Amino acid sequence: MTARPGNAHQARLLRLLRDGGPHSRAQxxxxxxxxxxxxxxxxxxxxxxxxxxxxxxxxSRGGRRSHNIRLAPGLRFxxxxxxxxxxxxxxxxxxxxxxxxxxxxxxxxxxxxAVFEQVLSMxxxxxxxxxxxxxxxxxxxxxxxxxxxxxxxxxxxxxxxWDGFPVREALSQDLGCPVMxxxxxxxxxxxxxxxxxARSVADFLYVKIGTGIGCGIVLGGAVHRxxxxxxxxxGHIQVxxxxxxxxxxxxxxxxxxxxxxxxxxxxxxxARAGGSAELSTRxxxxxxxxxxxxxxxxxxxxQVALDLIRAGGDRVGQVIAGLVNSFNPGMVVIGGGVTxxxxxxxxxxxxxxxxxSLPLATRNLPxxxxxxxxxxxxxxxxxxxxxxxxxxx
Amino acid sequence: MTARPGNAHQARLLRLLRDGGPHSRAQxxxxxxxxxxxxxxxxxxxxxxxxxxxxxxxxSRGGRRSHNIRLAPGLRFxxxxxxxxxxxxxxxxxxxxxxxxxxxxxxxxxxxxAVFEQVLSMxxxxxxxxxxxxxxxxxxxxxxxxxxxxxxxxxxxxxxxWDGFPVREALSQDLGCPVMxxxxxxxxxxxxxxxxxARSVADFLYVKIGTGIGCGIVLGGAVHRxxxxxxxxxGHIQVxxxxxxxxxxxxxxxxxxxxxxxxxxxxxxxARAGGSAELSTRxxxxxxxxxxxxxxxxxxxxQVALDLIRAGGDRVGQVIAGLVNSFNPGMVVIGGGVTxxxxxxxxxxxxxxxxxSLPLATRNLPxxxxxxxxxxxxxxxxxxxxxxxxxxx
Numbered sequence: 001m002t003a004r005p006g007n008a009h010q011a012r013l014l015r016l017l018r019d020g021g022p023h024s025r026a027q028x029x030x031x032x033x034x035x036x037x038x039x040x041x042x043x044x045x046x047x048x049x050x051x052x053x054x055x056x057x058x059x060s061r062g063g064r065r066s067h068n069i070r071l072a073p074g075l076r077f078x079x080x081x082x083x084x085x086x087x088x089x090x091x092x093x094x095x096x097x098x099x100x101x102x103x104x105x106x107x108x109x110x111x112x113x114a115v116f117e118q119v120l121s122m123x124x125x126x127x128x129x130x131x132x133x134x135x136x137x138x139x140x141x142x143x144x145x146x147x148x149x150x151x152x153x154x155x156x157x158x159x160x161x162w163d164g165f166p167v168r169e170a171l172s173q174d175l176g177c178p179v180m181x182x183x184x185x186x187x188x189x190x191x192x193x194x195x196x197x198a199r200s201v202a203d204f205l206y207v208k209i210g211t212g213i214g215c216g217i218v219l220g221g222a223v224h225r226x227x228x229x230x231x232x233x234x235g236h237i238q239v240x241x242x243x244x245x246x247x248x249x250x251x252x253x254x255x256x257x258x259x260x261x262x263x264x265x266x267x268x269x270x271a272r273a274g275g276s277a278e279l280s281t282r283x284x285x286x287x288x289x290x291x292x293x294x295x296x297x298x299x300x301x302x303q304v305a306l307d308l309i310r311a312g313g314d315r316v317g318q319v320i321a322g323l324v325n326s327f328n329p330g331m332v333v334i335g336g337g338v339t340x341x342x343x344x345x346x347x348x349x350x351x352x353x354x355x356x357s358l359p360l361a362t363r364n365l366p367x368x369x370x371x372x373x374x375x376x377x378x379x380x381x382x383x384x385x386x387x388x389x390x391x392x393x
Numbered sequence: 394m395t396a397r398p399g400n401a402h403q404a405r406l407l408r409l410l411r412d413g414g415p416h417s418r419a420q421x422x423x424x425x426x427x428x429x430x431x432x433x434x435x436x437x438x439x440x441x442x443x444x445x446x447x448x449x450x451x452x453s454r455g456g457r458r459s460h461n462i463r464l465a466p467g468l469r470f471x472x473x474x475x476x477x478x479x480x481x482x483x484x485x486x487x488x489x490x491x492x493x494x495x496x497x498x499x500x501x502x503x504x505x506x507a508v509f510e511q512v513l514s515m516x517x518x519x520x521x522x523x524x525x526x527x528x529x530x531x532x533x534x535x536x537x538x539x540x541x542x543x544x545x546x547x548x549x550x551x552x553x554x555w556d557g558f559p560v561r562e563a564l565s566q567d568l569g570c571p572v573m574x575x576x577x578x579x580x581x582x583x584x585x586x587x588x589x590x591a592r593s594v595a596d597f598l599y600v601k602i603g604t605g606i607g608c609g610i611v612l613g614g615a616v617h618r619x620x621x622x623x624x625x626x627x628g629h630i631q632v633x634x635x636x637x638x639x640x641x642x643x644x645x646x647x648x649x650x651x652x653x654x655x656x657x658x659x660x661x662x663x664a665r666a667g668g669s670a671e672l673s674t675r676x677x678x679x680x681x682x683x684x685x686x687x688x689x690x691x692x693x694x695x696q697v698a699l700d701l702i703r704a705g706g707d708r709v710g711q712v713i714a715g716l717v718n719s720f721n722p723g724m725v726v727i728g729g730g731v732t733x734x735x736x737x738x739x740x741x742x743x744x745x746x747x748x749x750s751l752p753l754a755t756r757n758l759p760x761x762x763x764x765x766x767x768x769x770x771x772x773x774x775x776x777x778x779x780x781x782x783x784x785x786x
Contacts, residue, residue, distance in 0.1 A: 229753070233718045322712075360538050
C-alpha cells in the first residue's frame with residue numbers, strides 16, 4: 001500500500017470503516033458532516049486509491065439501494081509485541097481482526113539483532129500460511145520507553161543492548177512497509193481501547209504487570225506519551241522507603257517489590273523456606289518458579305501463594321491509588337502476564353484504591369482485568385500503524 | 394458584554410489579540426490561515442460586536458498603512474482566588490493585565506455565604522476605585538475539586554460547608570456576568586502558562602503547596618481535569634506507610650506530612666521542644682507559627698528550620714518524582730504559600746526527582762518556582778473566563 005488518504009475527511013472515513021466495518025454511503029453520510037455531493041467525491045477518491053472497495057448492496061433505506069463501502073479486503077497489518085521473555089506476532093486485516101498469531105519464547109536481552117531475526121522468521125511463517133501476501137504496515141511494541149517520532153528505544157532498563165537501536169528504520173527496510181514503534185503498555189492500552197474492555201472510554205489507565213511494570217495512559221481518546229516518550233513509567237515509583245534494591249539503581253521501587261520477576265523470586269524463597277508444600281513441590285520438579293506457578297498454587301488454596309499475591313496487589317494498588325488521584329481516569333485496566341493471578345490480585349488492588357483515593361475519583365471507577373490477554377499488544381500495534389496510515393500523508 | 398465570537402476563526406483572532414496585544418490586519422493575516430478577504434470579513438464582524446476596536450496606525454509594511462486591531466479597552470474580567478486562609482480579587486483588562494488587586498485574610502471554613510459576601514465587598518471597592526465600571530466575566534478558584542461543567546465544588550476536604558454549593562450560578566447572579574469555577578491549582582497553572590514561567594510549555598505540572606497541596610496538570614496546552622474534575626489531587630498520595638493521621642481519614646498522606654499547616658505544626662513542636670531559639674522566640678511573641686516564620690528562621694541560618702524545610706522538600710519531591718515518571722512533563726513549577734521557603738525547598742525537591750525519576754524523564758526537566766506569586770491564581774481565573782468567552786457561543 002502506498003496510497004494514503006488525501007485529506008482529513010478521507011482519513012475520517014477510513015477510520016470509520018476500520019472501526020465499524022462496511023457502511024453504505026447513506027450511513028457514512030449520517031456519520032460525517034459532509035454534504036451528499038462532497039461525500040460522494042471523497043468516497044470516489046478513496047475507491048480510486050484502492051484503499052476501499054464497493055462490496056454488496058446495502059439494505060434499502062427507501063430509495064435506490066447503494067453498494068456497501070468497505071476497506072480493501074487484501075490490506076494486511078502486522079502487529080509485533082516484544083515482551084521481556086516472549087515475542088508475539090500477528091497479522092490482521094484492515095479492520096484489525098487477527099488472521100494469524102504466533103508466540104515464541106525469547107529473552108529480550110538477546111538483543112535487537114537476534115530478536116528481529118526471530119520476528120522475521122515468524123513473519124515468513126505467517127506468509128507461508130497464506131495469511132499475508134504483502135504487508136501494508138507494521139506496529140512494534142517494546143518493553144521500555146521509546147522516542148516516539150523516531151521509533152527508537154531509549155535507555156530501556158530491562159533491555160540492555162537496545163538503547164538507540166533504530167527499530168523503525170531497520171524493520172521498515174526488512175519488512176518493506178511503513179513501521180511505527182511504541183512502548184508495549186501503550187499498545188496494550190490501544191488494543192483494549194480498540195477491541196477490548198476500554199471501548200468507548202476516553203480517559204483510562206492500562207497497568208501492565210509482566211516481568212516489569214508499565215502503564216499506558218489514554219487521555220481524551222489518545223495515548224499520552226509525555227515530553228520524551230517515558231510517560232507511564234510507573235515501575236520505578238517508590239513504594240517502600242529504603243526498600244529492596246532495584247535494577248535501576250534506586251531502592252524501594254514498585255518493580256523491585258512486585259512484578260512477574262519479583263513474584264517468582266519471592267515464591268522461590270518461600271518454597272525454600274518450606275512454608276508451602278505446593279510451591280516446594282513445584283520448585284523441586286521445575287527447578288524454578290514463575291508467576292504462573294504462584295497462580296496455580298493459589299488456585300489450590302495455598303496460603304503462602306495467596307499471601308504473596310495479596311501483598312503484591314497491595315503494593316501495586318498503592319501506586320494505582322496515586323495515579324487515580326493524579327489522573328482521575330474513567331477506568332483502570334490491569335493486564336500483562338500476572339493477570340493469571342486474577343481476582344485475588346484485583347481484590348487487593350481495589351481495596352487499596354478505594355481506600356486511598358478520594359471518593360470523588362473512585363465513585364464510578366471500574367477497576368477491571370483486560371479482556372484481550374496476549375492479543376492486546378498485537379492488536380494495539382496494528383491499530384498504531386493503521387492510525388498512522390489512515391492519516392493524511 | 395453579551396457578544397461572543399460567531400465562529401472558530403473569530404475566537405482564534407480574539408485569543409491572538411489577548412495574548413499578543415494589538416496587531417495590524419496584515420500581522421493577523423500572517424498568523425491565521427485565512428485569505429485576505431475572508432480575514433477582512435471576520436475582523437469586520439468582530440468590530441461590529443464591539444469586542445475589538447481599530448486603534449492607531451500600524452507600522453508600514455510597504456503598502457498603505459492600516460489600523461491596528463485590538464481588544465476593546467473597556468473589557469473587564471474579574472479573577473477571584475479563594476485560598477484556605479485568604480481571598481485574592483483582581484480586575485484585569487482583556488489582555489489579562491492586572492489593573493487592581495486586593496487581598497483579604499479569611500478562613501474558607503466560614504463557608505460560601507460569608508466568603509462571597511466578602512468577595513462582593515472587595516469587588517465593590519475595586520469598582521469604587523474606578524477600575525471596573527462593568528464586568529464582562531469572572532473566573533473563580535476554590536481550594537478543592539470542582540465539578541467543572543456545573544461550577545460546583547465537590548466534597549472538598551478542607552472546605553466544610555461548600556459541598557455542592559452552586560458557586561457558578563450564585564456568583565453569576567450576584568455579579569451580573571458569566572462565571573466559570575475551577576480548582577485553584579488549575580488556575581495557578583493557567584496563570585503561569587499565560588504570563589509566567591510556563592509560557593510556551595505545552596506539558597507541565599504546577600504543584601501548589603499552601604495550606605493543602607494540589608497540582609494543576611497542563612497537557613497539550615490545556616488543563617487536564619479528569620473524569621470527575623479531581624485530577625491533580627495529590628495531597629492524599631501516601632508518602633509514609635502507617636504515617637500521620639490525615640483529615641481525609643487515611644494515614645501517611647503527603648498533606649499530613651508536608652504542607653503549610655503541617656509545617657507550622659512541626660515548627661511549633663520544635664519551638665516547644667527548645668531545639669531552635671529562633672522559632673521559640675517567634676512562638677513566644679506571636680503565640681503561633683506559620684510557614685513564613687519557618688522561612689524567616691531559615692533565612693537566619695536556623696538549623697531546625699532548615700531541616701524542617703529539607704524534610705518537607707524530600708516528601709513532596711518523592712511524590713513529584715512519581716508524577717514525573719507518570720506524566721513525563723516538560724517542566725515542574727512549584728507555587729503556593731510555601732514558595733517563601735525558596736531555594737532550600739527547591740534543592741530538596743530537585744534532589745529527590747533527579748534521583749528517583751528515570752534519566753530519560755529528567756534529562757531536560759526544569760524544576761522551578763512560579764514567577765507570579767499570589768497573582769498566578771487571579772490571572773489564571775481571568776484567563777479561564779476569557780477562554781470561555783472567546784469561544785464560539
